[in-house]
Amino acid sequence: MVKKKIAKVLAFRYTILAVILILLAGGLVLLPKYQKHEGIKPEELLSNTISPERYMTTDRLAHIIINQDPSFILIDVRDEKSFASYTLPNAINIPLKNLFKEENTGYLNQNQYDVVLFSNDHFYADQAWILCNRLGYKNMRVLKGGINEWYATIINPLKPADNMPASDAELYATRKAASMFFGVVYPEQFKVEAPKAVKQAPKKVITVEKKKKAPAEGGC
Amino acid sequence: MKELEKTKRISIAAVIFILAVIIGLLTYKKPKNSYAINTKTTLEKITGENYLVALNELNNPDYVLIDIRNQYDFEKGHIENAINVYAAEILSEDNIKVFDELKENNKTAVLYGNNPQEPNAPFLILYQLGYENIKLLAIENSYLQNKLITKNSEIEKSKADVTAFINESIKKANTTPIVKVVAATPKKVITLEKKKKAPAEGGC
Numbered sequence: 001m002v003k004k005k006i007a008k009v010l011a012f013r014y015t016i017l018a019v020i021l022i023l024l025a026g027g028l029v030l031l032p033k034y035q036k037h038e039g040i041k042p043e044e045l046l047s048n049t050i051s052p053e054r055y056m057t058t059d060r061l062a063h064i065i066i067n068q069d070p071s072f073i074l075i076d077v078r079d080e081k082s083f084a085s086y087t088l089p090n091a092i093n094i095p096l097k098n099l100f101k102e103e104n105t106g107y108l109n110q111n112q113y114d115v116v117l118f119s120n121d122h123f124y125a126d127q128a129w130i131l132c133n134r135l136g137y138k139n140m141r142v143l144k145g146g147i148n149e150w151y152a153t154i155i156n157p158l159k160p161a162d163n164m165p166a167s168d169a170e171l172y173a174t175r176k177a178a179s180m181f182f183g184v185v186y187p188e189q190f191k192v193e194a195p196k197a198v199k200q201a202p203k204k205v206i207t208v209e210k211k212k213k214a215p216a217e218g219g220c
Numbered sequence: 221m222k223e224l225e226k227t228k229r230i231s232i233a234a235v236i237f238i239l240a241v242i243i244g245l246l247t248y249k250k251p252k253n254s255y256a257i258n259t260k261t262t263l264e265k266i267t268g269e270n271y272l273v274a275l276n277e278l279n280n281p282d283y284v285l286i287d288i289r290n291q292y293d294f295e296k297g298h299i300e301n302a303i304n305v306y307a308a309e310i311l312s313e314d315n316i317k318v319f320d321e322l323k324e325n326n327k328t329a330v331l332y333g334n335n336p337q338e339p340n341a342p343f344l345i346l347y348q349l350g351y352e353n354i355k356l357l358a359i360e361n362s363y364l365q366n367k368l369i370t371k372n373s374e375i376e377k378s379k380a381d382v383t384a385f386i387n388e389s390i391k392k393a394n395t396t397p398i399v400k401v402v403a404a405t406p407k408k409v410i411t412l413e414k415k416k417k418a419p420a421e422g423g424c
Contacts, residue, residue, distance in 0.1 A: 046345055086383045100263060121375065
């Protein structure tokens with residue numbers, strides 16, 4: 001009797017197994033929706049943002065631009081108006097609100113170049129960096145202090161006082177030279193270029209002394 | 221007999237498969253923190269909404285101040301009634317609970333640090349996790365005789381017009397080069413007359 005019942009159930013075993021499998025498959029379809037994650041984990045993102053590794057100093061950037069390092073792309077995340085008024089040499093303008101427009105992903109999501117983001121200070125650039133980092137974009141940097149810092153250190157460096165250490169004076173000399181590269185002209189720089197008044201060699205006057213006839217010496 | 225063995229194998233395989241899936245489902249852990257909005261919506265929101273708070277707006281009773289600096293800085297001096305949540309530990313369970321509570325009570329968390337850039341990252345991460353009741357206090361801290369002084373600070377303010385500065389420097393340099401060509405004054409030649417030797421006067 002029992003055997004018969006078992007046999008009856010067993011006759012349906014394939015259907016039962018199939019139903020369970022289909023149910024589980026349906027569950028698997030629903031599962032990814034539940035935890036759909038875009039980009040890296042929040043914990044990982046937090047530890048990336050806490051580390052100051054992404055910051056680049058203005059001195060380093062000036063060095064890179066002057067040496068025409070081809071492996072860097074500069075991206076200005078300010079609006080078009082600020083971009084038009086002043087920007088770093090060869091920078092590309094991607095205003096923050098257009099960051100994820102399709103035509104811009106080519107600049108951001110690549111492995112060949114190092115991307116340096118900058119804005120007036122580094123507030124907007126940081127925001128752009130955080131969003132890009134969440135998506136896993138590589139080789140992104142942020143110019144620390146942005147254009148304001150760039151102005152204060154490279155374009156208009158502060159002359160160190162006489163009692164400051166020699167390293168400051170050296171740094172000032174480097175920055176001043178860099179600022180000349182970026183178009184700043186110093187008055188003393190011009191003086192050097194000014195035509196030098198050619199000194200005329202003083203004429204030598206050679207006075208020929210006439211031989212005087214020796215006066216007759218009186219004799220006796 | 222052969223057929224029976226075949227069907228047995230199929231059912232065993234099917235049962236094992238089902239067991240594997242069930243074990244997988246049971247051990248599946250929900251991640252602790254997960255994003256509520258994707259990067260595109262975040263970007264739209266942060267470029268469209270005003271999330272900045274100035275010092276004079278702080279008397280709003282819905283605002284709860286959160287100091288994201290480390291404990292040492294917090295103890296040295298902080299704004300009144302602020303809670304200390306260090307930026308690096310913002311996602312720990314206890315701290316997330318704080319933010320959850322604020323969200324439930326319809327309070328707004330106002331983050332601040334030593335400058336407006338500091339709370340930027342914690343702000344943006346929490347924002348992406350779905351805490352929309354979060355704002356950023358745009359201030360700058362300094363100390364005077366160990367007393368914390370805060371003042372408003374404007375973010376992304378252009379401090380100097382660089383183009384104007386460069387043009388000015390060129391102009392300034394162009395006006396100076398009036399080089400005086402010093403005319404070489406002819407040298408006076410002074411010929412020293414040699415004293416003539418007085419002719420020897422003959423004499424006897």
